[in-house]
Amino acid sequence: VTFWCAVALVDGLAVPGVRILEVAGVITAVERAPAEPGDVPLGTVLPGMADAHSHVFHRALRGRTHGDGGDFWRWRERMYAAAAALDPALYRELATAVFAELLVSGWTAVGEFHYLHHTSDGSPYPEAHAMERAVIEAACDVGIRLTLLDTLYLAGGVDTALSPAQRRFGDASAAAWVDRWTALRELERPGVTVGAAFHSVRAAPRAAMATALALLPADLPLHVHLSEQPAENADCLRATGLTPTGLLHELGALTPRLSVVHATHLTDDDVALLGTARVTVVMCPTTEADLGDGIGPARRLADAGCAIALGSDQNAVADPFLEARGLEYGERLASGTRGRFSPRALGSTLGVDGYASLGQTGGIAVGAWCDLVEVDAHSRRTVGSAPDQLWLSATASDVRRVIVGGRVVAADGLLADGTDPARLLGDAVAELDGSSR
Numbered sequence: 001v002t003f004w005c006a007v008a009l010v011d012g013l014a015v016p017g018v019r020i021l022e023v024a025g026v027i028t029a030v031e032r033a034p035a036e037p038g039d040v041p042l043g044t045v046l047p048g049m050a051d052a053h054s055h056v057f058h059r060a061l062r063g064r065t066h067g068d069g070g071d072f073w074r075w076r077e078r079m080y081a082a083a084a085a086l087d088p089a090l091y092r093e094l095a096t097a098v099f100a101e102l103l104v105s106g107w108t109a110v111g112e113f114h115y116l117h118h119t120s121d122g123s124p125y126p127e128a129h130a131m132e133r134a135v136i137e138a139a140c141d142v143g144i145r146l147t148l149l150d151t152l153y154l155a156g157g158v159d160t161a162l163s164p165a166q167r168r169f170g171d172a173s174a175a176a177w178v179d180r181w182t183a184l185r186e187l188e189r190p191g192v193t194v195g196a197a198f199h200s201v202r203a204a205p206r207a208a209m210a211t212a213l214a215l216l217p218a219d220l221p222l223h224v225h226l227s228e229q230p231a232e233n234a235d236c237l238r239a240t241g242l243t244p245t246g247l248l249h250e251l252g253a254l255t256p257r258l259s260v261v262h263a264t265h266l267t268d269d270d271v272a273l274l275g276t277a278r279v280t281v282v283m284c285p286t287t288e289a290d291l292g293d294g295i296g297p298a299r300r301l302a303d304a305g306c307a308i309a310l311g312s313d314q315n316a317v318a319d320p321f322l323e324a325r326g327l328e329y330g331e332r333l334a335s336g337t338r339g340r341f342s343p344r345a346l347g348s349t350l351g352v353d354g355y356a357s358l359g360q361t362g363g364i365a366v367g368a369w370c371d372l373v374e375v376d377a378h379s380r381r382t383v384g385s386a387p388d389q390l391w392l393s394a395t396a397s398d399v400r401r402v403i404v405g406g407r408v409v410a411a412d413g414l415l416a417d418g419t420d421p422a423r424l425l426g427d428a429v430a431e432l433d434g435s436s437r
């Protein structure tokens with residue numbers, strides 16, 4: 001297929017009249033040229049956007065946790081209650097609905113940080129990989145590109161066993177997790193790849209991380225929650241004498257294939273270690289604000305050498321533009337200056353760098369996946385904006401056609417077959433409410 005874009009954002013620059021040629025889902029040419037007969041005409045086109053950190057089931061809590069205050073840890077109890085109600089069928093239904101919302105909102109690829117592995121008492125489902133199949137089939141049904149980040153989760157805290165609510169997240173040992181993870185790779189298919197994650201230094205003991213690092217392929221995308229809350233740093237320091245970043249460094253885990261999620265509460269040494277190792281930092285600005293985590297040092301991390309990616313995390317918000325704005329706005333509020341991340345840099349966090357975090361090739365460039373997002377540059381929100389600054393004015397409501405692998409998978413808020421994500425979400429949440437009662 002060949003797409004002709006009235007304007008395309010190529011490497012952050014707004015270029016008029018761009019033809020994008022696609023073969024087998026990959027971009028094979030990008031050229032400034034007039035439209036030819038048979039080209040699919042598009043308006044203003046952005047590169048596909050990668051949601052580098054998602055937990056689909058947290059969506060069930062949206063708009064329901066604001067009544068009685070509390071902190072991260074109290075929110076976590078509500079989140080565990082939602083998890084307890086999910087079986088493979090319901091998980092698939094909810095994941096389909098959430099992926100549908102992400103896709104029509106302009107997220108073309110998603111890294112699902114997945115730890116709902118087993119039945120509620122921790123024993124496996126009769127069908128192998130039942131919960132993982134649920135996520136994979138949901139992504140395929142909807143048409144979003146998926147990197148399934150299957151997660152090592154063995155402990156409830158530093159030197160603490162899993163709580164009853166956490167039992168289904170666990171595996172018998174790090175080696176048992178690697179075995180299950182290795183078998184899971186057989187489920188890879190076009191549009192679906194399997195990556196790995198350590199939940200956090202709270203949930204993945206030091207020896208278990210060492211075992212897993214020795215057994216996992218060296219180039220595999222590996223993600224870990226890092227220093228989202230000060231309590232995690234305090235526990236880790238008490239147990240090991242190291243910060244979570246220091247512990248990962250000692251294990252040899254800090255390499256360019258690693259993505260650390262949040263990185264909110266860091267020391268100067270942590271920032272230097274992450275930057276020197278060229279680690280990717282996945283910021284989740286709307287979630288970090290919602291949960292009161294704090295503002296991570298994104299600019300300092302980028303200056304130190306880190307790539308920055310973005311994630312929707314708890315999916316209380318499904319909007320790549322609001323995540324990009326949240327990144328820049330957090331920096332502005334904390335520093336008192338503007339332009340901490342240029343519009344071009346904001347585009348890279350969603351495009352090239354977000355895709356790289358998921359082990360994928362993004363951007364509008366030869367060799368990248370043909371994943372594109374057409375936006376309305378003339379809506380009441382966007383009209384008058386410079387196309388290369390749409391990150392600062394558009395919202396998910398401005399997303400028109402969404403293309404993944406050269407295929408139009410969504411248009412004007414609906415999936416390609418006309419399905420409304422709002423209906424899918426309403427049905428899934430109602431079903432979840434029914435089964436939690």
Ligand SMILES: [Zn+2]
Pocket residue numbers: 053055113225261313
């Ligand atoms: Zn998370």
